[in-house]
Amino acid sequence: MVHRVNETAKVQMHTRINGLSLLEKITASLPGVIFTCIQRPDNSNVITYISSGCQELFELKPETVQANFLVLLNLIHPENVQTFTESFLVSSNTLSPLYWEGRIVTASNKSKWVQVTSHPSKQANGDIYWEGLVMDITTRKLAEENLRVSEARYKAILNAIPDLIFRINANGEYIDFKGEGANITIPREQIIGKNLWDLLPQDVANSSYAAIHKALASRSVQTCEYKLLTPIGLRDYEARLVVSGHEEILAIVRDITERKQAEAQLHISVSRNRLLAETLARIRKSLHLDEILQTTVTEVRKFLQADRVFIALHENKNQNNAQCRVLAESVNPCYPAVLDWKDDNPDECLFNELKTSLLINNVRVVEDITKIEASASLKGLYQAFHTQATLAVPVILGDELFGVLIANQCSSPRYWQPVEIDLLQQISEQLAIAIQQAKLYQELAQLNFNLEGQVEERTVQLQQKVQEIQELSRIKDVVLDTVSHDLRTSVMGNLMVLNNLLKADREIPSSIIERMIQGNERQLGMINSLLEINSSDxxxxxxxxxxxxxxxxxxxxxxxxxxxxxxxxxxxxxxxxxxxxxxxxxxxxxxxxxxxxxxxxxxxxxxxxxxxxxxxxxxxxxxxxxxxxxxxxxxxxxxxxxxxxxxxxxxxxxxxxxxxxxxxxxxxxxxxxxxxxxxxxxxxxxxxxxxxxxxxxxxxxxx
Structure with missing residues (x-):
């Protein structure tokens, strides 16, 4: 009986050996390594076949591996030995397929990732027969690692962005949402699956929808700004839209309220400085007071966005007859003008009331005329000219109230900001200077003009003389350099040739004569050029x-x-x-x-x-x-x-x-x-x- 079993085993082994030749031909053209292995009951292992890919993958010859199975195990990276051992034991004990991925280190110190797949089968004599494939998966593993690093980096970047991020499709539907946001009180589940019109005002939703389709069509970043009423008040937002997939965009939304407020304050400050600079420039440049005053009221009304701005002067015709006269005005056409108003019946009480207020406070600020105490005459003026809020600053010459710069709001009461009050006060100072020095400025400007003309004329004459002298000096240098360098060099060369020929006492070679002729021609050409320059004006x-x-x-x-x-x-x-x-x-x-x-x-x-x-x-x-x-x-x-x-x-x-x-x-x-x-x-x-x-x-x- 034992004899028959041995004969059967020999036949099976012979069949396998014959099959290996065919297998070798097939595997030679395949990537990776194909192997067969027998595990004895005493846990010893014998490599019965390993394909030629062993040399490329393991940097080992097939016969080396077949001679000693342990050389393969020694290639496994120390950090991966345990996982291989555990996988091998489980497969060996349960006869389940072996699937393992890990690193090996070859003799040339190259680190590679390999994938081992093998199927064990129990033999009649107790041996375990393994058939398997080893593949180099280094490229795939590196790509996976790079992908994991990139994903982790992008995730970290997204988590670090304080803005709200929405994924929105071409239909305006919210696909995903990131970030809670200080002003977002709607739960996540009430955002996902909704569309723009469900969550935003119609005008904001319409403009956002148009921006989404513009981004998808142009494949470029689109930006839109809008306002929303939140639990903490009206806020400004900026949305940047960028294409993130097929018919899909990412909307990065940022609260820009503080920035907008800063820009508004900056705009007011810049406008204020510009207005001051322009007014001051006109006061200094213009000789016409009417033009200065009209420019002032026009620019101040534009800056303040007020309904009316005017300048009134207090005229003392005599001790018993003081009147107010409006010199310049800029007014919204919807409201009556005060430019042609005449104070036919001057009210000294009214004038003294305004004068006292301006001189004591240096400014008169009324945000709502219905909430102040005023004389009947003053209330009558407010009503006649539809005034609901007013801001006035004095124009003071010396210690006297000469006039007033006044801004009116006729449409509604108004809060006058400190920067607006400061602007009017500075403008009033410039007006006082302009009024007081208009005639003196005109006389001084004329004197300056005459003096500048004389200085400019003399300066031009001096510059012309200096240029003429410089040109003469430069031409002199050119001529001297030309004569001293080129002519001397050429003449000295000819003299040297002649002296050499005199000493040699022999016939003059034609080449030397030609060089002398060329030298003389250069001298002649240079002399002709100098003569031409002399007459080349x-x-x-x-x-x-x-x-x-x-x-x-x-x-x-x-x-x-x-x-x-x-x-x-x-x-x-x-x-x-x-x-x-x-x-x-x-x-x-x-x-x-x-x-x-x-x-x-x-x-x-x-x-x-x-x-x-x-x-x-x-x-x-x-x-x-x-x-x-x-x-x-x-x-x-x-x-x-x-x-x-x-x-x-x-x-x-x-x-x-x-x-x-x-x-x-x-x-x-x-x-x-x-x-x-x-x-x-x-x-x-x-x-x-x-x-x-x-x-x-x-x-x-x-x-």
Missing amino acids: AKDMIMHQEIVNFTTLIEAILQDSTSLLTRYQAQLVTQLKNLDRKNSVIVKADQELLRKVFVSFLTYSCQNNPPGLNFSIKAKMDGDKIRCIIQDSGVGMNKSECDSFFDLHVRDPQNRLSTSLCLKLYMCRQIIKAHGGDIGVNSNRKQGVTYWFTLPIQQTITS
């Missing part, structure tokens, strides 16, 4: 101008520049034909002088760039002038170099630009100015240098 420059077609003129000049372009292997493209097809532009110009301008531009670009430079020339109409633009493809200049490009300056010894060419660039500006045009240079580090100049148009012939 735009007013005195001698020109031989002709009436010519602009395009024909430029093309003729460029034709003469062919040899220069050839010498530096440069290419030039003109774009002037398009101008001819639209307009024939006629100008008055000296062709030879303009040729010098073009040659100077081309020479500068060629000498400061490698061979093979590209030029483009085009022109366009610019008002009553034609603008010519020459652009190269070379190295650009900085703004400082562009600004001083045409200046007459002392050459830097390290600068590649010759003194002769430097002088010619100065001449370019003088030539164009003599033609009545403008000249300039622009630069872009990526697009080279652009020269431009303009010439006045004599005639335009449209085709």
Whole structure:
């Protein structure tokens, strides 16, 4: 019987071995590791098969693992050994599937997450046969960990935000709600599932609904502000709406009542300061008192939002005849004006009543005229002009009450704020100064005007003289530097060559003669440039101008520049034909002088760039002038170099630009100015240098 059992076991083992060959072929192309293992009754383990993925996952050869099962267990991270052991024992004892996730540390000290799945089965001889799969799940685990960290971070951020946060769908229905809020007394269950119109006033709900759909349509943040009546009073709120999902937005709601109040106070303060500044400026600048007074009442009424503001002066015609006269007024058209009011029967008692109140308190504040004691005459005035609240400050000259600045509220009683009272008091002080010094100011302003004119005239004359002296000094420096540096250098070079030749006593090589000729040519060119500068004043420059077609003129000049372009292997493209097809532009110009301008531009670009430079020339109409633009493809200049490009300056010894060419660039500006045009240079580090100049148009012939 025992013999038969052993034979059966051998057959089964043989079948399994044959199957392993096929299994190896399949698993070679699969990720992870496939294994089979036998657990003996004595709890020893034998790896009967492990796929080639073992090398990549565990950094172990399959034969190493098969030789010693413990090398796999030694890879398990110390913090995960217990969970693996517990899972393995449970599966082994109950023959339930093994499912474990944990970390391993390979020989190269790489930490990996693996997932082990295995199915145990009990054999007839008591062995437990395991078939399983080990997968590398490091990427998934890292993603899960990052997600958990992100969720925790976002949750912390949301919890730290003191604002109310609502999730609302496109129909205006509340999906979720976060934060209790100081002013929210509605329970959570009465918010979720409701819509905007269930909880908000209709106008607020309508504007919020429109903002939600605007946010969904534009996929941008929308902001709306509104007011709500709460248990602690009327509050201001700001809602920021941001798209959070399909047909869904997040509404972050903040109580901005304190901010709004601060803004209102700031606005009042700014308006007050602006009004004071403007009034003071007008008092100082204007010579017309009526204009000052009218501006004052208009601006004060605008600032106070009052129904009426006026200025009344107390006039003492004689000891027995004192009257009040209104000089300026700004009034709401709904209420009667006091400007034409005349005090035909002056009431000395009424005047003394107001005078005493103003001089003692320096201000008269009435918030509700029905709640004060007043004479019959004063009550009659209030009734006649519909006055329900009034604020008055005195205009005092010396110790005398000269007049009054008064604000009325006719629509209802009114609480006058301290900042409003302070404003009127400061305005009254400026009015007193204006009234007292109007004539003196006018006389002083005239004297100042005359004096300023004389000073300005003398200053201009002095500045002109200083500029002339500075220009003469600068030109002197340029000429001295040119003569002392370039001419001396060239002459000394020629002398050295001649001395060497004299000592050598031999035939002069042609190359030396050529260099001497070139040196002399440079001297001659520089001398010619200096002579040109000497006569280059735009007013005195001698020109031989002709009436010519602009395009024909430029093309003729460029034709003469062919040899220069050839010498530096440069290419030039003109774009002037398009101008001819639209307009024939006629100008008055000296062709030879303009040729010098073009040659100077081309020479500068060629000498400061490698061979093979590209030029483009085009022109366009610019008002009553034609603008010519020459652009190269070379190295650009900085703004400082562009600004001083045409200046007459002392050459830097390290600068590649010759003194002769430097002088010619100065001449370019003088030539164009003599033609009545403008000249300039622009630069872009990526697009080279652009020269431009303009010439006045004599005639335009449209085709």
